[in-house]
Amino acid sequence: MEWKIGDITIPNQLVVAPMAGVTNTAFRVICKQFGAGLVVCEMISDRGIIYGNKKTLSMMQVDPNEHPMSIQIFGGTKETLVEAAKFVDQNTEADIIDINMGCPVNKVVNTDAGARWLLDPNKVYEMVSYVTDAVKKPVTVKMRTGWDDKHIYAVENALAAQRAGAAALAMHGRTRKQMYTGHADWDILKEVASQLHIPFMGNGDVRTPQDAKRMLDEVGADAVMIGRAVLGNPWELQKVAAYLNDGTLIDEPTPAEKIKIAKEHLHGLVELKGENIGPREFRGQAAYYLKGVPHSARTKVALNAAETEQEMIDIFDRFIEKLDFRMSRVAK
Numbered sequence: 001m002e003w004k005i006g007d008i009t010i011p012n013q014l015v016v017a018p019m020a021g022v023t024n025t026a027f028r029v030i031c032k033q034f035g036a037g038l039v040v041c042e043m044i045s046d047r048g049i050i051y052g053n054k055k056t057l058s059m060m061q062v063d064p065n066e067h068p069m070s071i072q073i074f075g076g077t078k079e080t081l082v083e084a085a086k087f088v089d090q091n092t093e094a095d096i097i098d099i100n101m102g103c104p105v106n107k108v109v110n111t112d113a114g115a116r117w118l119l120d121p122n123k124v125y126e127m128v129s130y131v132t133d134a135v136k137k138p139v140t141v142k143m144r145t146g147w148d149d150k151h152i153y154a155v156e157n158a159l160a161a162q163r164a165g166a167a168a169l170a171m172h173g174r175t176r177k178q179m180y181t182g183h184a185d186w187d188i189l190k191e192v193a194s195q196l197h198i199p200f201m202g203n204g205d206v207r208t209p210q211d212a213k214r215m216l217d218e219v220g221a222d223a224v225m226i227g228r229a230v231l232g233n234p235w236e237l238q239k240v241a242a243y244l245n246d247g248t249l250i251d252e253p254t255p256a257e258k259i260k261i262a263k264e265h266l267h268g269l270v271e272l273k274g275e276n277i278g279p280r281e282f283r284g285q286a287a288y289y290l291k292g293v294p295h296s297a298r299t300k301v302a303l304n305a306a307e308t309e310q311e312m313i314d315i316f317d318r319f320i321e322k323l324d325f326r327m328s329r330v331a332k
Contacts, residue, residue: 003199003222006138006167008095010223012037013202013216013244014237015170017227018072018098018142021284024059026268030261035241038123039069040142043100046075046084047250062093062270069126070096070140074103076112078130096167097135099128101143101157104176115176118147118157125160132165142203145188148177155196156160158192158200165317166198170225173204180228186219193220201225209243232288234261250262255323259316262289270290270309279309286312287307295323 003010016023016031018040023031028039043057048056060071071094075081081099088097099200101112101124117123123139132139141161146152157170171192173184184204193200198215202221206212206219215224229236253261265285270278286303290296298321306312 005068005096005140005199008138010037010068011331012241013223014038014212014240015223015225016040016230016237017170017203017225018042018100019227019231020103021281022231024269025061025063025066026265026272027285028069029063029268030234031230031237032066034237036237037068038096040065040098041069041071041094043072043074043103044084046073046080048168049073049084049087050080058290060088060092060094067093068095070094070098072098072100072142074100074108074113076116078127081127085131085135089137094137096138096140097141098133098142098170099131101161102172102176104144104179107125109176115144115147118144118153118176119151120151121156121160123125124157124199124331125164127328128164128166129162137166138167140168140170142172144172144174144176146175148175151175152188153190154188155195158196161310162196162198168199168201168222169196169325170201170203170270172200172225186215189215190219193222199223203227209240209249212240232258232262232285232291245295256320258289258293259320262286263313263316265289266309266312275308279307282312293323 001014014036015038016036021041023042031039044056044059051178071088071092073084085097088094092273100114101117108114110117128141134167143157159168171189172187173189181199189202199222201223202215202219205225206215206226212224239250242250266282269282283304287300290300303312306315
């Protein structure tokens, strides 16, 4: 089902959450192939943008095949955040600008950024309003339910962002203190969804197609934002899309299918980051692709030590050969 963020049409209700070190162009393009309606880049520092940091600027590369997409920025002062938003607005191919108000890690929170803003709805309003006034692209906000269980201002913060001109809002159903532990509180997400008149993306503990449907039906979200469930597993997007469409449950991918996409992801990272950095960054993703694949423990270890794209491809190919041989013996 189509929906809109400002004047940008999102073709379906599947959004891939921004994940640091993961949602770069290489991964986002794969997510699009598997049916994501909207993809969001990993969060980018406002100061990195302002100071023209080479690595930061390279993170804002947009592939023609990934629209609509959003670039997420974070920062601690309205001056720096506005300057960064203006840069994204005027100098990138992004369709949407997203403001991070949910990152729970200390190095972000300690700079008065990310989840720190959850303690003050007035600060949320101020920061979002300054950004929306300064740019032409639609602005969205990603936040958490609160700082800890004693400081939950989910509704107040969401309404502040809406009043300030946010075109849509995403909320993760955990507090900053929870990080990624415990359970997401969907009751709070439901309360927020009922109060907003801008599109609402529900996030947290969406691991299956059935979870996604409940997020839309029971929480009342306009779209479902999926994060960790798609790591090394873009098929989850395909499964959710099919289930939301007509209740169909798609089979799990075969090991060969998993490795084919893993190699695509690896190649995309090498093209994006070079032959030195690309394979090293892929090491962190390789284990996700092999999760649940039988007899893959040694292959994971070998991939973790590999230095080049070709080495990794050879390791994958040998593994599939051995697996096919094992399967053929079982079949006999």
